[in-house]
Amino acid sequence: MAEELRVLLQYADQINPESADDYVKVGGYKGLEKARSMDRKALIDEVKKSGLRGRGGAGFNAGMKWSFVPQDAPIKYVVCNLDEGEPGTYKDRIICEKNAQALLEGMAICGTAISSKQGYIYCRGEYPFVVELLKNAIKSAKASGALGDFDIEVRMGAGAYVCGEETALIESIEGHRGEPRFKPPFPGVEGLWAAPTVVNNVETFACLPNILANGAEWFAGIGATRYPGTKIVTLTGDIENATYFEVPTNVTLRDVIFTLGGGVKNGKKFKAVQVGGTSGAFIPEQNLDTQIDFDSMGSIGAALGSGAVFVLDETRDIVDVVTRISKFFEHESCGKCNPCREGTFRLREIMEKVNAGRGTTQDMDNLLLLSKVMQKAALCGLGQAAPIPIESTIKHFRYEYLRKI
């Protein structure tokens, strides 16, 4: 039986997220205190040992990422990715609205580990009220002395999905067009204003206070062994309980949808679920008994991504939904590289043709071929992932396409 496990959201709606004092009353800033008492290497080792992996999509071990930062660089930055542009996702907003101080504490812990004095939170332009909340939370934390000499500045994005990609995000903070950079060098070595920079997701940072306060073993013991901890998922589409849940990472998709989510809306039958946001694969019924952790999702050709869970009932026209998604990618492609600029345009064009009933099986072959090219040749994750909804639906829901041809 699946149940919520609230760690990040344990005190949701019981404390004022802006108030450092409220947070301290429920045990806040103990993790940072512990981190400051530790030797830097021991601190990074502790985070590594906890098994904490990035919650922004790529699933990289957080402690490992920090360990790449050169120790001798005079200036380093801690950057929090609050761009949250993945359609169907709002978990980072929820973390800020319920427990903003934990994010600040997590960033300061990272600052301690890599000896950085300056953090940035890059918040999407669609959340101006979160920007205000965070500014107040930072003021409160600074006034209470909890952050010590670690400073945090909030910067606001301006409606570009690609700015969630870490190097595009850095470009945007620098005041440029949000176009991804070539990697390497990775941000850990050369990031914001060419200084070593750690970029982590909101949820990743927010996990840290508890890891330090309760120990690496405690965290490693929650959920799936290779992707431990909890994950906040957001349920959308044809689902009874269209809301968010914090669950251990070993819960199955079926439990998320049918137990917590209350099943498909209005008693209809299930058709498909897209996990991880709009760039994720569509998954059929037979794969629902898979755990939601990063590797288990990968094993069925899906991705946990941001933790968005978008459910479609039996009456939905998958080709129409995927056509809409192909427009999203055409619109959001930054245009820097050809496979994506041209590829997202062609994918949308062919999908519209198929959706309008004018397609042929040759079009489907072309979609699959283009999909392969983009996954291999696009510069950043946007162009690489753009064809995945199409590829996965041709694989699992081919009959829906054939019906329109």
Next chain:
Amino acid sequence: MANYKDIINSCREKRGGIIEAFHALQAEYNYIPQDALVEAARVFGVSEAQAYGVATFYSYLSVENRGKYIIRMCESAPCHVAGADAVIRAIENYLDIKVGETTADGKFTIELCECIGQCQATPVITINSQPVFNVTPEKVPEILDACK
């Protein structure tokens, strides 16, 4: 109305802060006027072409004058299946303009956007960045009439 030079100056201490300056300008004028863009380029030490390149890259920023109320309809997949198309048609009909246009009295502009992170209450629109939840075609007149 605040002077655009003062607005830009209030951001000049922020390294790379031209986007912050653009946000502040838009908060005042609803778009980035030409003169202000030129001034921002000067203050942040970039060419006018670069400043224009930045302003036009981001869908939230506009270099063209817009209405007092900017209505944005989320079109992303969760809002799409919840009936975004019908809502946008209702908005267009009620205001008698198309997406991208501004009403003759300068009051409303309609734009499309992608997910704004309020997917617990689809379909969602924003009015000057304020989200409005669970919008239906029937609710559109009432929602728009409330904009004075």
